[in-house]
Amino acid sequence: MSVVGCDFGSLNTVIAVARNRGVDVITNEVSNRATPSLVGFGPKSRYIGEAAKTQEISNIKNTVSSLTRLAGRNFKDPDIQIEQEYISAPLVEVNGQVGVEVTYLGQKEKFTGTQLMAMYFTKVKQIASAELKLPVHDIVLSCPAWYTDAQRRSILDAADIAGLKLLRLMNDTTAVALGYGITKVDLPSGPDEKPKRVAFVDIGHSNYTCSIVEFKKGELAVKSTACDRHFGGRNFDTALVEHFQKEFKEKFKIDINENPKARFRVLAACEKLKKILSANASAPINIESLMNDVDVRGFLKREELEELMQPLLDRATKPIEQALADAKLKIEDIDTIEMVGGCTRVPSLKNAIQNYFGRPLSFTLNQDEAAARGCAFSCAILSPVFRVRDFSVHDIVNYPIEFTWEKSPDIPDEDTSLTVFNKGNTLPSTKILTFYRKQPFDLEARYAKPEQLPGKINPWIGRFSVKGVKADSKDDFMICKLKARLNLHGILNVESGYYVEEVEVEEPVPEPPKEGKKDGDAMDTDAPNGASTPKTKKVKKQQRKGDLPLAAGTASLDQSSKDAAAEKENSMAMEDKLVADTEDKKNELESYIYELRNKIDEQYSEFASDEEKEKIRAKCESSEDWLYDEGEDATKAVYISKIEEIRAVAGPVVQRYLDKIELERQAVLQKQEEEQAKKRAELAEKVQLEHEAKKAAEPKDADMKDAAEPEVEEPEEKS
Structure with a gap:
């Protein structure tokens, strides 16, 4: 089972895996620890990661960067117009989402941001599988903390299309904080001890995020997070x-x-x-x-x-000031300022932040790999494969969420909105909503303060329809309970609905102890026959009676759309593999021609007649001419057949050479066996001689022993 963490950045992506000895950052096919977050399109196949980087300039209009900035966005968002300055491929509207129009396989194609991310995640999956030597399914991904529900759903859909099971979608700075805290052994542990407060400042290629995090032994709690989306x-x-x-x-x-x-x-x-x-x-x-x-x-x-x-x-300290204000803390309350992200290497930026805090900054984490390591730790915690030190992660809600609904005709003074998750609430979180209704109803979830959202993202989150609601036999309201949950990914769902009935039950009333009664006294005997009658009271309690069917409409792709996108992704992946295999066979043909041409005058020279040599040279020359002319763009099967044709001509000569090599090998083996047999015979002869010498010496030793012993006479007894 794979345990993979991925820091999905706007410039580069870093992949880490958990192993028995810890967490390792793995390298890609060209041994780089960071893979460019690029997807390119060509006349034969796609170019993803390093392949896209090598031809980025020559294929500039068909190469897409900043994939994280396109997730879940509408084409009309003001931020998208800013992104066009950094993305060389033309941005277009695709089914209401932002996408790109590129030339792929000689035709104009449009792909959504979700599809582009799915393509890239397929590459991430391949890199991790090649390193681990096993299939990769489970993964934890990082994302910017300012992502909304729609953007998080977009990444979740992209992972599904790529065949990945996303165990958790973590905010970048939360992943960094987990990687920082899980290895610490000196964190406060007592209930009265003050928690360790750390400010994580993450400045990457396009985002600036500051999170204030409190640490105690075995847990971290994010107190506040502030972002600048256009600073990097x-x-x-x-x-x-x-x-x-x-x-x-x-x-x-x-x-x-x-x-x-x-x-x-x-x-x-x-x-x-x-x-x-x-x-x-x-x-x-x-x-x-x-x-x-x-x-x-x-x-x-x-x-x-x-x-x-x-x-x-001039804007360098704004997110820090906002984060401190949201956490209701002062500069002196912060114990450590931990810097991560490639942009934190800029000296003037470091100086500006250091001057604001008035103390040295900390750089104990790897600035480029800290988030990926934290994601890998999170994946290991969630995976049953590893036993990891218990460490709880409490993130927070960044934007307040409210539910709205239509007023019931039977309740004229009913409120029609309620803020259910406030900014700063712990994540994940579950709330139970109660409604009194006589007929089915709908409710909508939306962000309560749209002005806080990035750009002008639509504040709408989802619409949920509650079915099966009706009045009871007495024409009273049905008491409907809905379970709303913000899950580990930061995504809102109404997970279930049910209805309850109020029933009267009797509960015993605890009596206060009588004066003068001591612990251990016998029971009271005031009641007749010594029996005590406990007092009871009737109370109303709600009992669950049945489930209510729910229908949800959210920004997530429906299953049929995901299946269609997954099928298209698989077909494109197969096309990429076929093109790569064809290129390998083409290179194999070219190498074989050059290799055979050299060997016919060297190793194979004494095994071929002049006529055979000429025939082989002619075949090599004709194959080379074909390769650089008609064969420049042939199929894999044609390259294989060309290799076989050359082997058929050169086969007898090569076989003679191989036969001689085999004879020489057999001769060497026979010689080695003869030498070993000779050594064994010599050893046996030596052992035999030693044995005989020892045997011959034994009687001689016995005679000498007898001669050396004096005779002893016993004394005569006196009478």
């Missing part, structure tokens, strides 16, 4: 690109905004420049033949970079 490494990169765009336009008379590929090359160079300036005072930038055959060069000092970043640096 890509914003610093964009500031640099805009700077050099103006500089190159002035110096070299070229405008990179007119050429998407040129702008992308400058973006890649600026990302490297930013990293260099994190450790150096200045750095150059050089790009050959950027556009119009013009070479460009530039130079930047760290002070200039910080000046460009100043608008962002």
Whole structure:
């Protein structure tokens, strides 16, 4: 059974697995510990991860990045228009969701954000399976803390389409906190001890999140979380690109905004420049033949970079201030400030946060891998395969959720809305809602404060219809109970419904102890015959009588849509595998031609006549000409048949060579056997000689012994 944790980031994804000796971050097919979060489309197959990265510039219009930013979003959301600045593929509307339009297999295709994530999760599954040498099903994924119900459902659907069972969808900083706390042995344990408070500051490629977490032995509780959705490494990169765009336009008379590929090359160079300036005072930038055959060069000092970043640096402490305010804490209440995320390496950003707290920051966690490790720990806790130290995780509700319903005609003064889950409530959480009704009814769940949601996401969460409701025999209300639950993923569902009836039952009334009575006294004997009559009272209690059928409409895909998407994903995966296998056979044919051509003049030379050599060379030459002409785009079966054709021509020569090798091997084996037999005979002869020598020496020793012993006479007895 697999135990996999995945930090699904907007730039890169890190995969960790739990093993008996702990948690390991695994590498992909090119031995990198982080896999680019990219999906590309080509004329024959898809490119996912590293394959998409290698052809990103040449296939810029068909490569999709920032997958996490597309989950569960509507095309009209203002945030989506911002994302188009960072995603090179054109964004379009697909069935009400945001998606992309790309050229795949020579045709225009549209894919939703959910489908794109499912494609990427298929790659994650392949990487983990290759490392673990077994099928991967169970996984824990991380997501930004600001995700809404619709976005979380989108990731859940994508995992289902990819054939993964999502055990838990964790907020990024919560996963980091779990990885931090589960290994600590010095956490407060007593009920009167003050909990350890840690501020986790996570600044990645596109998100800035701060969570205040309290730790006690065996548990963590998130007290508050605040986010800035548009603060991260890509914003610093964009500031640099805009700077050099103006500089190159002035110096070299070229405008990179007119050429998407040129702008992308400058973006890649600026990302490297930013990293260099994190450790150096200045750095150059050089790009050959950027556009119009013009070479460009530039130079930047760290002070200039910080000046460009100043608008962002002015916002550097806003999420921290908000998180502290929501947790009702002060700076001095925080014991440790733990920094994670690649962007926290920027010196000016670290200084801004350190100056705000007035104390050194902590970097004890791996900034790039902490979330993935926390997810792997969570998966191990939820999996029956591992025994892990008990550790409870209490996350919180980030947006208040309310239920609304139509007013009952029989209850004219009834309220029609109720905030059921308030911001800061513990997650997971269950609430029981009670309704008095005589007929079926509907209720809707929505976010109570839409202005707090990211962008202008629709605050609607779901609509739930309660069936089977009717008045009782006395035309009284049916008492309906609905179980609303925010689960481990942060997703809201009305899980079940049932109705109850009020019945009168008698309960004993506890009597107060009489004055003067001591513990251990015999029972009271005031009642006749010494019997005591306990007092009772009638009370009304609710008893469950039956279930109420429910119908739900949410942002999740229905089962038929998921099945269709899974079938399409499987067919595309099979197409990718066929293309990869075909490419392998093509490479095998090419390698075999070169190998045979060399060997016919070397190893196989003495085993082939001149006529056979000429025939083999001619076959190799014709096959090579075919390979680089008509065979450039052949099928897997054709490449296999071409290999077999060459083997048929070269087979007799190769067989003679192999026969000689076999004869030589047999001769060597025979020689070794003869040597071993000779050694065994020599050893046996040596043992025999030693035995005979020992036997010959035994009588001689006995004679010497007899000669050496003196005779002893017994004394005569005197009478």
